[in-house]
Amino acid sequence: MKKFVRIERVGQTFDTRKGAFVALRDIDLTVEQGEFITLIGHSGCGKSTLLNLIAGLTRPTSGVLLCAEREITGPGPDRAVVFQNHSLLPWLTCFQNVHLAVERVFGATEKRAQLAERTRAALDLVGLLPAQNKLPREISGGMKQRVGIARALAIEPGVLLMDEPFGALDALTRAHLQDELLKIVAKTRTTTIMVTHDVDEAVLLSDRIVMLTNGPAATIGEILPVPLSRPRDRVRLANDPTYLACRAGVVDFLHRRHGNPERSQAAAPANAVLSVVPAPLEEAAAAARAAA
């Protein structure tokens, strides 16, 4: 398996009115081609910040991000993004929304008929070909999100980045779309990095679950592999011991070891001390080396 996305010693600091705010520090992650990765953590832990860095929407304060061995310096068609709130342009039809992306990526090399065919194929992949001439306001939230996925997949990206794509949907629609996403990704073999706060979603979809510690100065706390075979079936997995073990692992991380920062203030300091100590030590060691 080829290492496709590499994130090395990445940190992100924002300048705010109250001074510098460290959102992320020391992020190291390698994603293989065809892998499905989820980023999970409590809100405010910087998981969307990390996704934006991979998308190239923001640049890191320190460290480097690579996609297919090339540094990520800005947004590009090799990395498609599905936003939480679908972000379809309301004045364009579903077809036009997808076509805008297709035209941008393949417009220089392909004829108009081919571009239209690609657009239709992408809509067909998410099962929305019959709604191609509808405006976003005329379709449901789940359908809008599917158009967003079609738009992202239509450009044949190397990596599909999804920022809580199903967060705004009701539970049944969400489950339905998760199943569809599983099928689509199995078909296209697209490398996917998805931000979520839903434990079941993470276990059902991922090959590995990247768990982030609480912010500020969040970093990767643990990476949990999900050794479940594919295709996965949510009904059969409900009582699967491996599934349950993975689920328990994520729940344990999120709620016991790194409890919700807003609810369990008491538990946080101990963890913070544990995770912060190594960095100063390392710095001291580096300083010593430099002095020598």
Next chain:
Amino acid sequence: MSTVTMTTRGDAFAALGRERLESALKAVVGPVAGFALFVLVWQVVAMRIPEIPTPGVTWHAAVELFSDPFYDNGPNDKGIGWNLLASLERVAIGFGLAALVGIPVGFAIGRYAAVRAMFSPIVSLLRPVSPLAWLPLGLLLFKAANPAAIWAIFICSIWPMIINTAVGVSRVPQDYLNVARVLNLSEWKVTTKVLLPAVLPYMLTGVRLSIGTAWLVIVAAEMLTGGTGIGFWLWDEWNNLKVEHIVIAIFVIGIVGLLLETLLVALARRFTYTEE
């Protein structure tokens, strides 16, 4: 069996018709009552003050006036139709020029912080000035009444266009701009597919505000510049002491203003997208 369904369906239609008629009646009753009251008060005032023409006299004068709106007896005696068209033409030209200049300027102010920093104080300073204050400058620059009046229209229309376009551009949702960024759209595509449609409703609000003021200003400007136009005509009839014609001019100006506004509201509705 079939006749039964036919009659029930017919009844349903009749009921629907009755409902429509009732709602239409309700919509008409208020305005009609208001107008009746207005005419009544007018009649009373006219009976008390003999200089004011009664509604009846005004109506007869209007019928006479509009029986031949397009006569032409030399430069100072033209039908009301010609005068109205002259005013509309000035408004259209001044307004069109203002859109041509104001919308791109508004775009630049909204999109680039440097341009905003430079121009927004100037806009804030000049916006509250009455457009008529610019009329002498127009006369000085163009040495003729007609372009000076157009100039006044241009000045009064340009501020709402600039301001609303700029506000619209600065309020384009970040989501849409993010889409443009992740798709790496060219500046041309960003402008035509993302910015322009997102800003259009704001722009049309600016246009609508402008046409209102433009129509207010043209009457005053034409009173000062003379020549042709509904404003000049009104002033001319004052010099002729045909007070019923002044009243007619007031109504005509009001109706045309209302029509312009309605037209632009319809246009705005046509081009405004809805999110949900």
